[in-house]
Amino acid sequence: MTYIENVFICISVPLLLSLLLVKGAQRKYTLLLCIGMGICMVSAYVNSYFMVLYQVDGVTAAIEISPVCEEILKLVPLLFYILIFEPEPKEITPAAISVAVGFATFENVCYLSENGAGNFTFLLIRGMSAGAIHILCGIAVGYGIAYVFRQRWLAVTGTVGILGACIVFHAIYNLLVTAEGVWRTIGYMFPSVLILGIFGLRLLLPKIHIRLE
């Protein structure tokens, strides 16, 4: 039996203690990182609940249940942050990425607890792809809410839309990595390729001065 709550406490306590000593943006992003890890643990419980409710196996749960629960739960702290603290648009995307990074980190910890840490190459590939998929979803949600859908009540439509897109994007990744052969290779490769693409765009966009109307 894995006592994942204990692992969560071990990882998050030093980070939470550091909040007493750091200030400003560092404090905010460290807290969001911890919240992301906490959300990962909560989503494991929610996934298990639906697995039992629908009587499905692990593969079906990973493909159809986990993406829905995880993406919805990841959005909750971000929405709370946006609605209560009303941050500047430029602060939203890093906040979304922090929650996503926390989530991905703790997901990797869960994976290590279950499967061991013997195979370095596989863990490196898995860590990179799982991290990349959560960060990609974080970027999509953060950028969408901050810059594209920020018009009063219209923001609700855009936010739900971007959530739906992230759910299926995450589901495609889970579907590919649970398959065998070339599908799995594609699954592990495409998030990292997309992250590199976004990094390239980020370098390029300030040079061509993009401003949405």
Add this chain to the structure above:
Amino acid sequence: MDNFEIYDNAFQTLSLMVMMIVSGAAGLKYSSRKLVVLACAYGSIMLGTLFYMLHLTIIGDIPRIFYVSEISWMAGYLFFLFLVTLRHEWKKATLQPVPAMLALGTVAASVHSEVMGNSVLMSLAFGATAGAIVYISSVRLRCARLSGTPAAAFDGMMIAVVILQILVYFVSEYISDFSTFNLYFAIDILFTISLCSLFWMIRREVRQP
């Protein structure tokens, strides 16, 4: 792999992926929020179809627990709703009866055809979104007719897209064999082409001073 449904889905996925890239690039080129939102809509529908196709290819069956593809298609229509609302100039909040009846008809047809699977909640959510799109688009068409200004082709095409989407599900209820080309695929291909045509209509609007 001798299943026409996979070829049809592959055609839809590829077409919409190309349109998403083209629309996104044009959105950045013209700094247009409308084109970026259209790219999001194309992306959502494309991802939903891609998931459905991959599930069919890898697992050999359609998703049956959570409606993941339907969530993504629904997201696509939310982006379309965002787009039509963004284009509409809100003046006085008066309910126009004819567009309202069309919208109610859309909701009823969506629920009757179980557009988003067996879940009534999903069909209702789609119906409400599609109904709102039809309402705003028909209000704009009516306003254009009454004021004598040329109607925007986008509004008409948006209504056509919603009707074709409902028709796809309506026809699918009467067809059991999806391995060969039939009426269902003809409507689905027409639906994909209609979706793709939205880009040129929005781009024309964006390029006009």
